[in-house]
Amino acid sequence: MKKKLFFSALVCILAINAGCGNKNDSGDTAAPSTSENLTCGDTENTVYDTNGISGFVNLTDVVPDAILEIRYYSTYNFVGRRIDGYLQPTALLSREAADSLRAVSDDLKAQGYRLKIFDAYRPQMAVDHFARWGKDLGDTLMRRYFYPNINKSLLFKLGYIAHHSGHSRGSTVDLTLFDMNSEKEVDMGGTFDWFGHESHPDCGGNLQTLKYRTNDTLTDIQFQNRMLLRKVMLKHGFKPYENEWWHFTLRNEPYPDTYFKFPVRQL
Numbered sequence: 001m002k003k004k005l006f007f008s009a010l011v012c013i014l015a016i017n018a019g020c021g022n023k024n025d026s027g028d029t030a031a032p033s034t035s036e037n038l039t040c041g042d043t044e045n046t047v048y049d050t051n052g053i054s055g056f057v058n059l060t061d062v063v064p065d066a067i068l069e070i071r072y073y074s075t076y077n078f079v080g081r082r083i084d085g086y087l088q089p090t091a092l093l094s095r096e097a098a099d100s101l102r103a104v105s106d107d108l109k110a111q112g113y114r115l116k117i118f119d120a121y122r123p124q125m126a127v128d129h130f131a132r133w134g135k136d137l138g139d140t141l142m143r144r145y146f147y148p149n150i151n152k153s154l155l156f157k158l159g160y161i162a163h164h165s166g167h168s169r170g171s172t173v174d175l176t177l178f179d180m181n182s183e184k185e186v187d188m189g190g191t192f193d194w195f196g197h198e199s200h201p202d203c204g205g206n207l208q209t210l211k212y213r214t215n216d217t218l219t220d221i222q223f224q225n226r227m228l229l230r231k232v233m234l235k236h237g238f239k240p241y242e243n244e245w246w247h248f249t250l251r252n253e254p255y256p257d258t259y260f261k262f263p264v265r266q267l
């Protein structure tokens, strides 16, 4: 059905099977290996692999309370330009990850919060864009906002830029909390995609005891805000990433070996 929708709505090209990252060898049906993958684009020259798209959902169809702020569709990101593969300011996730995020959202809503989503599924072409940008050492357009203390030549070495991202597997999300009382984003003591140790969730405290440790970077409240998000995400099946307080992956992600290529647009 989805394929038919793409076919009728857009200029679509019947392409030979271009493959879709690493094959998922778990035998699921999310990455069909037919040779009739319909690929669609905004222009007649753009070809996209839609292999595996049937296992994905619009995040807001499942989590209508979520607030979307898709940074890679905008120019407010560390590159400073719209990122390849973001055709619409929307968020896609695997059905399983979206269902778990719904539980997170309902839990936090009862506590006076909503989820604000910065990114979810990220196509491989976006990751390729980051890698290309990382090699262009002269392009420091957004340095003052996202990486003022790091030499751009070290971004690959330090792990801030890589050639693959867990986001491309469709069950990873970058998010923060929105406080319905103050009507503001919750203060996490740092911004999404800040390149630095200040983004580590344990900056300012102990992740096991959740005890704050006096430091020059985070206040007690900022640390506890990070822990609130973390605690609820872990409770509902996500695992954290110890370099970024905003990044979580579904523990039992359905496509652990598949890096998808289709672009971000409303399904």
Ligand SMILES: [Zn+2]
Pocket: 167, 172, 173, 174, 244, 246, 247, 248
């Ligand atoms: Zn992330």
